[in-house]
Amino acid sequence: MQPSKFPTIYSITESEIDLNDLLARITLPSTGAAAIFTGMVRGVTSRGDAHETEYLEYESYVPMAEAKMKQVADEIREKWPVVEGIALVQRIGKLYPKTPTVLIACTAAHRDTGVFDAARYGIDRLKEIVPIWKKEFGPNGQEWVEGDYIPKPGE
Amino acid sequence: MQPSKFPTIYSITESEIDLNDLLARITLPSTGAAAIFTGMVRGVTSRGDAHETEYLEYESYVPMAEAKMKQVADEIREKWPVVEGIALVQRIGKLYPKTPTVLIACTAAHRDTGVFDAARYGIDRLKEIVPIWKKEFGPNGQEWVEGDYIPKPGE
Amino acid sequence: METKNHIKLLFFATIRDRAGTRSLEMDIPDDMTILQLKQKLGADYPNLKESMKSVLITINREYAFDEAIVPSNAEIALFPPVSGG
Amino acid sequence: METKNHIKLLFFATIRDRAGTRSLEMDIPDDMTILQLKQKLGADYPNLKESMKSVLITINREYAFDEAIVPSNAEIALFPPVSGG
Numbered sequence: 001m002q003p004s005k006f007p008t009i010y011s012i013t014e015s016e017i018d019l020n021d022l023l024a025r026i027t028l029p030s031t032g033a034a035a036i037f038t039g040m041v042r043g044v045t046s047r048g049d050a051h052e053t054e055y056l057e058y059e060s061y062v063p064m065a066e067a068k069m070k071q072v073a074d075e076i077r078e079k080w081p082v083v084e085g086i087a088l089v090q091r092i093g094k095l096y097p098k099t100p101t102v103l104i105a106c107t108a109a110h111r112d113t114g115v116f117d118a119a120r121y122g123i124d125r126l127k128e129i130v131p132i133w134k135k136e137f138g139p140n141g142q143e144w145v146e147g148d149y150i151p152k153p154g155e
Numbered sequence: 156m157q158p159s160k161f162p163t164i165y166s167i168t169e170s171e172i173d174l175n176d177l178l179a180r181i182t183l184p185s186t187g188a189a190a191i192f193t194g195m196v197r198g199v200t201s202r203g204d205a206h207e208t209e210y211l212e213y214e215s216y217v218p219m220a221e222a223k224m225k226q227v228a229d230e231i232r233e234k235w236p237v238v239e240g241i242a243l244v245q246r247i248g249k250l251y252p253k254t255p256t257v258l259i260a261c262t263a264a265h266r267d268t269g270v271f272d273a274a275r276y277g278i279d280r281l282k283e284i285v286p287i288w289k290k291e292f293g294p295n296g297q298e299w300v301e302g303d304y305i306p307k308p309g310e
Numbered sequence: 311m312e313t314k315n316h317i318k319l320l321f322f323a324t325i326r327d328r329a330g331t332r333s334l335e336m337d338i339p340d341d342m343t344i345l346q347l348k349q350k351l352g353a354d355y356p357n358l359k360e361s362m363k364s365v366l367i368t369i370n371r372e373y374a375f376d377e378a379i380v381p382s383n384a385e386i387a388l389f390p391p392v393s394g395g
Numbered sequence: 396m397e398t399k400n401h402i403k404l405l406f407f408a409t410i411r412d413r414a415g416t417r418s419l420e421m422d423i424p425d426d427m428t429i430l431q432l433k434q435k436l437g438a439d440y441p442n443l444k445e446s447m448k449s450v451l452i453t454i455n456r457e458y459a460f461d462e463a464i465v466p467s468n469a470e471i472a473l474f475p476p477v478s479g480g
Contacts, residue, residue, distance in 0.1 A: 020174050023174060031197065032200075035274075038188075038189045061405065090479055098179070098184065100189075123266060127477070127479055132479025146409070147476035214323065216387055219387065222371055245394055283392070287393065302390075302391035305366070308375055
C-alpha cells in the first residue's frame with residue numbers, strides 16, 4: 001500500500017464540523033480503527049483562572065494554516081507510518097459554548113498501532129504551529145487567548 | 156460538579172452510529188475536549204492471516220451487554236474522575252466494510268486529563284467483557300471470530 | 311426428597327450453533343454447581359461436550375465460575391470469549 | 396546605489412489590533428534582516444514597538460528568525476503565539 005493512496009484532509013472552515021462525513025472520507029477498505037479528537041468551546045472554565053465564556057471569535061492566516069496542517073499530517077505519517085487516513089479541521093468565526101471547533105482524526109487497520117498517540121500528537125502540534133488565534137468574549141469583556149509555544153527554525 | 160450530572164450513554168443498536176449526535180449528547184458547558192474511538196469493518200486484512208471480508212454479522216446478549224457497558228463506564232469514571240460524558244455504542248446486525256461498528260467517546264474539560272487513555276481503556280474493556288460476537292463472511296466461507304479474554308471473578 | 315430448580319439457558323455464537331437452539335428451560339437439582347451443570351449439559355447434549363471446556367458462563371448476567379451454585383430461577387448464558395468492537 | 400525590495404506585511408490578532416490594520420505594503424532596503432525589519436516597524440509604528448519583542452514572524456508562510464534576510468516580494472506575517480484548537 002503506497003502512502004499516496006492514503007487520504008489527507010486539512011482545512012480551515014466556517015462551517016459545522018461533520019464528524020460522520022470526515023470519518024467516512026478517511027476510512028479505507030483496510031481501515032479498522034479511528035482515533036478522533038475534538039475540541040469544543042467551554043462555557044465554564046474551572047481550572048486556573050476560573051471564568052465564563054459567552055463565545056470565542058477565531059481567526060486564521062488561512063493559506064499558511066492549511067500548509068501547516070498538511071505539515072502536521074506529514075509529521076504524523078513519518079512517526080506512525082501505519083496511519084491510513086488523516087483529517088485536520090479547524091472551524092473559525094464566532095463560536096458558542098459546546099460547539100466543536102477543531103477535529104483531528106487518524107485511521108489505521110488496528111487500534112494498537114499508535115493511532116491514539118497519532119491523534120494526540122496532531123492536536124498538540126496544531127496548537128503549537130498552526131496560525132490560528134481566538135479572542136474570548138465573556139461577562140468581563142474580551143481578551144485574546146495567547147499560546148506559549150515559540151516555533152523553532154524549520155518548524 | 157457531581158458525577159450524577161455527567162451523562163453516560165450505553166447501547167446496543169441496529170441503527171447507524173451518529174458521531175455528531177453522540178458527541179453533542181456528552182458535551183457539557185464545562186467540556187473542552189473529546190477523545191473518540193470508532194471501529195469499522197475491515198474489507199481487507201493484511202496482519203496475521205491475510206484475508207478479505209464481505210460482511211460481518213454481529214450478535215449480542217443485549218441486556219447483559221448493556222449492563223457490562225455501564226460497568227465499563229463506571230470503571231472509566233473510577234480511574235479518570237475528570238471524565239465528564241461517556242458514550243459506548245455497539246452496532247449489531249449485518250455490517251459491511253467501512254461501516255463504523257463501535258464507538259467509545261469520553262469528554263473532559265481539557266485534553267491533558269487522561270481523556271485519550273480513558274477512551275482507549277473503554278474499547279479495550281468492551282472487547283474483553285461485553286457479550287458481543289461476530290461472524291465473518293468472506294470468499295472462503297463463514298467463521299466465528301473468537302476473542303481470547305477469560306473474565307475473572309467479579310468482572 | 312430432592313427439590314427442583316427451574317432455570318433458563320441461553321446460548322450464543324458457536325455454542326448456539328452447536329446446541330441448535332437459542333434457549334432451553336430445564337429443571338436441575340437444588341445446589342447444583344456450574345461445574346455440575348456443564349457436566350450435565352455435556353452428557354445430555356453430546357454436541358456441546360467439547361465446548362464445555364472453554365465456554366464462558368453467566369448467572370443472571372454476571373460472569374460465573376465452576377464452584378458457583380446455580381440460584382433458583384436463574385438465567386444462565388453460555389458463550390465463547392467475546393469478540394465485539 | 397541601494398535597490399529597493401517591495402514587501403507585503405500581514406498582521407494578526409493582538410498585533411493587528413495594535414497596528415490598526417490587517418496589512419501594509421512597503422519598500423525596504425535589499426538585504427534587510429528580520430531583526431532590522433522589526434526595528435524599523437517598532438520605530439515607524441510606536442504602537443508596535445513593545446510587540447516586536449515577542450512577535451512571531453513568517454516569510455512566505457514559514458516561520459522566520461532574526462538573522463533571516465527578507466527576500467524580494469516577500470509576504471511577511473506578524474502575530475503572537477498561536478492559540479488554535
